[in-house]
Amino acid sequence: MRGVTTPRAARPWDQRVGPVTGLLMAAPLIIGLALFVGYPLVSIFLDASSGGDLTGRYTDVLTNEVSRRALLTTLRTSVVVVVVATALGAALAWTLHVTERRWLRVLLWTVALVPFWLGVIVKNYAIYLMLSANGPINGLLLELGLIDGPLNLLYTETAIVIGIAYSLVPYAVLSLYAAFMHIDTELLNAGQALGASRTRALATIAFPLARGGVAASMALVFVLSIGFYVTPILLGGAQTPFMATQISQRIFNLYDYPGAAASAAVLLLIAVAVVGGVLALVGGRTLRKALR
């Protein structure tokens, strides 16, 4: 941003329109952000502490047996999701970065983007079909004689992890690809020419260069994962202890809106802490790159 300090007469002609016109043009966005993003997010915290009860509902979210279980399940599930999505995403993104085969590139980009283009309902319904008692996975295992009866794959924490990870693989791939993109593969070749093994070259050359981007990618996946609503219900069952299902039950079954606001506030605070922590660790530029 260039400042406008020179008086009007002394300033050379500027192609850009003035700040007032700019403000008017940006006004719809500014007003929209204020009304539908800023105000709602602030009001969560106000509502969670409403009625003179400043911290009571937060204490309840953290200590109440039911909601604490939900919080812990959500965090645990999300950590596993981060591991799964990052492992698959890193393999895809790195292969995309180094491969020169066109067909492989097309195939992998398709794989990376398919879950991005499908709505969460369709994706989870597809996974529901995969995991159901007479679905292909059970069928295959029975056929191979590895199991005697169909396994209960649906309505488990594993099913939730699979469902969420499926949705988040594209985010992992895109953000990791952005991190890998600037790593010159010639550096690895140079390391190997000097006697390092491929593993050593990757660990001591590529990894330090990608570290920040990987951390940013993991933070992004984690933050998105803790907010999932549809997947825990469809693949984990309506009674599954998950933050999002808890929140929905509090609003629509218990009519306890302030309690739901407190749960949502906790989720937001966790998200802010994780993003803030990574921001402090790797800096804003890396984080922004992960977003793009």
Added chain:
Amino acid sequence: MRRGRILDRLLRWTGLVLTALAVLFVMAPVVLTVVLSFANDPGFSFPPESWGVQRWRDLAGQEKWWTALWLSARLGLASSLVALVVSVLALLAVHRSRLRFGQFLEQASLITLIIPISAYAVAMYAVFARYGLLGTFHGLVLAHATLSVPLVMLVGGAALRSVPVELELVAITLGAGRVRAWTGITLRLALPALAGGFVMAFQHSFEEAVLINFIGGPGLVTLPKAIFDSVQFGSDPVITAIAAAIVLASSALVAVPLALARGAKR
């Protein structure tokens, strides 16, 4: 040296297995859905015992799906249009005016991309109740537009940055006004990206399934909500056909921005 070579081989295989696993993991459920939509069994089993188009026929005959589809389509179009207009104006303000906090505004508009969606849904629920927007069509349009703005800002911002300002200068020296230079040159060059952003926004709205549960009320049932309710209360085999239709339609829709992006590169 030896140990290094064994590690290398191990790493190579891990990479290969993970990549193959990722391909299988992503593609198998999608392919399965499309395949199963052509099964004629009364229940669900794999492999199916009989094939046919019964599920597609059932789908065509049930009116509730068409009502839901119509609502989702209107909602998607309206909200993407709002998002497009708001974002284009703001992007021009950021990149073509002397507004001081433009950069900040552009980044602030991306916030909704990284907040946990269920927390945001709760926030919207309370505020919409206060504004009297719960269960209204225009309320949903505003909510969906809010979620779509960052998508258009991201795609459009990247496009606007790549259009040289000098081109507008040329037009202005040749007698065009600023607005003419914007619409005739910058926006025209950014058009493929903006169209891509519009398609992304439409798709996002068309498939939005979280917010609708909080702010849609009982009356507004979008297609994702209809599927969600149906799957939750016992799986109707017709859904396989709907899911397959969405898979096929999305694949076709993806081809459009891809083709546009390729056109933009030339």
